[in-house]
Structure formats: structure tokens, C-alpha cells
Amino acid sequence: MKFTVNQKELLNNLLIVNKAVSNKNIQPLLSGIYLETKDDNKLIIRGTDMELGIESEIGALVDESGKIVLPSKYFVEIVRKLPMVDLELSTEENNQIKIVYGSSEIKLNYYDGNEYPSIHDFVGECILKIKGDDLVNAISLSQVVVSTDMTRPIFTGILLEIKNDKLNFVSSDTHRLCYTYVENIEKNVDKWESIVPAKSLKEVAYIIHEDEEIEIHITSNRILFKSRNIKVTSRLIEGKFVNYEQVIPKEFSTEINIIKKSLLDSLERAFVLTRDEIKSKLNTVKFNIKEKILIISSRASEVGDIYEEIPIYLQGNEIELGFNGKYLIEILRNIDGEEISINLNEPQSPGIIKGTQGNEKFIYLILPVRLQ
């Protein structure tokens, strides 16, 4: 194996691929980065922890094809600290790869690349195409209400569902639920359901190019996202997602429109006072919805009190109820747009938060908490 590659381009792509590599993995191959050169002047870089897999393809001047695995911990840091020049890499007899830069050189011990797992490419039963920015947006909306409790795995994932010509994204941490969708997608099936680990989708959203079209391949146990030079694959989560359509109310007796920033700022101040409450851990904030104002208040006797008035536009009934301030803050921080709509029924029934005109492609469902 012998090739020349630009330091900066190599580093940028190593940093991407490295997101799938765990340095703590006891299997040396899985704590390593796979490099493969072919005669077509391409360098393929791969990393995986078997859950997530990332592949990147970059241009390189290939003198000799081959495949090796290098310890990511050392290789990535070395490349990061090399000068911004063309690097000549060549394998030597004693299982070392030599990296030459100017009159200096570093030799690193490598592993044989033939044993490296081949999970990075496959053809799906379900194949669809989606615009990169639509995918990133849907992931980013869903991400915020995902659970990290591994004892109930389906809530650590995001449901990807093809139904009624839409690609639906649904997630829930059991206190909150997010529903969003993408329309006008190319697809080879009419119905499909998979639960994808939210952690994997977070990396997908971070890595893929928003201005490209992404091809998605899904089998019964893996999903693959392909863009021009990057492939990200993930295992799926087994199980059946909750029936989200049944949970989301369709009619409401109270609807308010409110400036998102005013509500968010107020909740963040209230949260400072309630975040250390030992009694409930509910960070309870009281919403008192009146004709033209929302009164936000909390009482955390050891620390102090807050009382804020925020102007609103109300349709329907006045109502008084409690929310977990932290849960609301996380949702509001994650929503674009100046104004939001909050729709409610009884003080103990789930409410929904959505955008207003032109920003209506998502719904967050949130459960109120009892006021003490």
C-alpha cells in the first residue's frame, strides 16, 4: 500500500469517520480506522463500533493498492499535528506504515485490513431519496424528546415511517412526543416502519451535506445513508413504536399564540429557581392563562419566587395548569420561528406546541404536571 494525500483533506475526513470509533473498544480493529486504496486514485476511510459505521472517500495519488487498520487514537492525533503538506504513506515489511513529510517521518504499527467488518454498504429492501436539509431538520426536531434510558430501547430511537406518501419522524421520552414529516420523497415501497437509534441519527445530521440528495437504504436490521462521498450506516432498534396517532389530541378548548423568546426567557429564569427542588424534581412552573396575558410563576421557598407577565393572543377558555419547565425549555430552544401556538384542554390532559403560519410541519406533545 502506497499513496500520497493532502494532510488537511485526510484530517477532515478522519475526524468524520472517527465519530463511529470508540477508543475504549477492546477489539483493536474496532478501535482502529480502516484505510483502503484502490487503483482508481481513491482512498476509502472507514470506522465503526458495529452500531454506527461511517465511510468517507477522498482523492489520493495511489501507487499501490492495499488495506490496513491503524489505531485511531494515535493516527488521528498524529495527522492533526502534521504540517499542511502532501503526506506520503507506504507500508513496510514489519507491519509498520511510514508517513513521510519533508525530511521527517513517523512510523506507526498497523493491523491487517482483511479482517475488518464489512457493514458499510448494502442494498435495502426499502430505498428512498430525501433532500439533505429536510432530513437534518426532521432529525433535529425529533432529537430533543428522546430518552436515554436503555432499559426501554424504543424510546431511545426515532421512528421512521412511510405512510400516506409521507416520511414521518416520531420520537418520545414518555413525557413528551414529537411528530414531524417530510413530503415528496422518492421511494420504492408504500409502507415501512423502522426505529433508528437517535444517537446514530444525530451523527447523520452532523455529517451529511445538507445541500445534497441523500439515498436511504433500509433492511430489517440496518439503515444506510449515502451521499456523494460519505456513507453512514446504523443498526436498527427492534420493537414496535407506540401508536402516536391515538395519543395526539385533535381538538382543543384553549389555544394561545405567544412570542417564543418571551416564553423561553421567562421559563429559563424560573428554572434557575426550581432546578434544585429536591421534593419533586418536576421543575414545576405554573401557567395562568388569561384573556390577554400568560402569568408564569413558581414557588421554590428555599430560594425565592418569580412572577412574570407575558402578552398572548387567546382563543377559547382561560386555564391554570403546571408544566415541567425544563421539558418546555428544551422544546422551545429547538424550534425555529418567532411565534408558537400552545393548544390545551384540561389541566391534566396533554397539550401540544406547534409553530404558526409557514412553520406548521411539526407537533410537540407535552404532559402537564399537577400543581401542588
Add this chain to the structure above:
Amino acid sequence: MKFTVNQKELLNNLLIVNKAVSNKNIQPLLSGIYLETKDDNKLIIRGTDMELGIESEIGALVDESGKIVLPSKYFVEIVRKLPMVDLELSTEENNQIKIVYGSSEIKLNYYDGNEYPSIHDFVGECILKIKGDDLVNAISLSQVVVSTDMTRPIFTGILLEIKNDKLNFVSSDTHRLCYTYVENIEKNVDKWESIVPAKSLKEVAYIIHEDEEIEIHITSNRILFKSRNIKVTSRLIEGKFVNYEQVIPKEFSTEINIIKKSLLDSLERAFVLTRDEIKSKLNTVKFNIKEKILIISSRASEVGDIYEEIPIYLQGNEIELGFNGKYLIEILRNIDGEEISINLNEPQSPGIIKGTQGNEKFIYLILPVRLQ
């Protein structure tokens, strides 16, 4: 107590004072921030953990003088999240202070300010004046070779010494020593020695205004740095510092000049290979000094090898010796200037690193390590 203050100015000064406050302090007063208003339209803000003390004075519209202590954990975060407007603060009957902003308000429980420790101002036996940027520069040079081992307290501090019309700064972690000085200072004594905790000086360097003249007051157990509106005080460390003059060699058989960045980059690459060495923890890097080049090499068999050539200007003897790469990296990262000079004698004798023309006001002494 009643006053009006600008949110942004209050926040900026709270963040400074808060550096002396430990939220974990079990004494409520010491985990709090002291506020005092006087009739001269000044708000005085203080924080201390008894080791370090910081006071800041800002303008405020004072309607009623008074002194209280607020829990820093809540007060600072609340002020951070308040709108950028004038805030009206007034104490109420039930030991609460009311913060009014627009039509909203927050009430925080406060402690009586009369019990708060008064360590923030005093007149020193030794008084001197020094330019802010000289002080910051000397602290920043000394800081890097300080120990964190609290069992030998003097090495966790920096010696401030008045001698021969200079203010000397000396620090050591027993592997390395730094000597630097400031000339032309105003002072009321000819000789003085104090050891100041490096942690305190780090905050001083961060907080004081570099373009101001700083007045320093020292007693037998505390030091005070005074600038226009900020005072920082620290306890001193008891004990006698090492006789640094005896330790620093005056003559050398090898002197090289080298571009600092070339050496630093090379050492950083070598460090990636040696940082996990279990055997020695010495991060040993071999220096082979020849007529026109320095050859840097390391051998860390489990990971790989490095060999680098760096051009140098040599006066005196060729020599081969070992250094702890990490110790050198920390020193080099901390030095300004393009070129440095390294002066050596035997492979087991201490060497020194200093700047070249126009950058010669400091010396780092460093002990070589044995090559295995």
C-alpha cells in the same frame, strides 16, 4: 437597601467576583455574594472563599444604603438571564430582595450582610506599584511550572521577591524552574519575599486591567492587588522558597538557537507517540544536537517511531540527551517570540531555555531525563 443598576454591568462584575466564590462552601456566607450600597451612588460587590477575595465597585442609583449576601448560585444565573434593562432591587420585610424588570419580578431570600468577612482591603507593610501588563506577563510566564501537589505547598506558589531594585518572580514544580523579573517599580522597601498561591495569581492576571497601574499591598499573611475599581486579595503561603540563584547555571558548553514553532510542532507529534508509555511516564524524547541540525526521535514500540530533523544554529559542543517532552511542550507553548535559545552542559545537568534578542527577561530551567 434599594438601588437601580444596569443588568449588563451588574452581570459582568458578578462574573468577576464570583471567581472567588465556591458554591460548594458549606458556610452560606462564603457561597454567597456580598452587595453593599452607600450614599455615594456606588454598589460594592464582594466574593471570597477566605483564600482569594475579589471586590468590584460599580455605579448604581442608590435610594437606600444597606448590605446583604445573596446565594451566588442563584443570583448570578438569574441576573445572566434577565433582560438587558435597568434593574430595580429593593429589600423587603421577610428577608427577601425584590428584583423588578418591566412588569415582572423575582424575589430571592438573602442573608444579613453584617456578618460577612472583611478581608478585602488593608494597608501593607510592603507597598509597590507595577504596570498591569508587566504583572500579567510575569504571572503568565511563572504559572506554567507550578506544582499542584498540596503536600509541598511552597511549590504551588510563586515567589515574589524584591531584591537589587527588581521585583523577581520565581516558580518551580521541582522538575522545572522559571525566573523572570520586572524593573523600575515604585516600592517602599528594599527587600521583601512572599510566596503567593499560583491559583490566586492566575485569577489576578485574568481580572486586572493590563493598561492600569496596579498597587500591591503585602503583609505577613495576605497580599492585595488594587486597580481602579477592582481589588483582589489572597492569603500567602508560609515557608521559605528554594535558593533559586544557586540552581541556575551561569555557563554552558552547548548553546543552540532554534525556531520555536519547529521544535514545538515536532515535540507535539512525538508526544502523541509517547504519552501512553506505561513504563516510565517520562514521555522521553531524544535530542541529538549536531553541527546544523537537531534530530528529535522517540521510540514507543507499541505504537510507532518518530524521526525529525530541525535546522539549528550551534555554538559549542555536539551533545545527545533526553527530555520529558510534555514539560518542554508546556514551556514552549507559553513563550512569545519566534526564536529561542537552549543552553546545556552535560547530558545529566540542568539546561535552560530563554528567549533571544529583545525577549530575554525570563529563564526556564529544565532537568534532562536519562536515555534508556
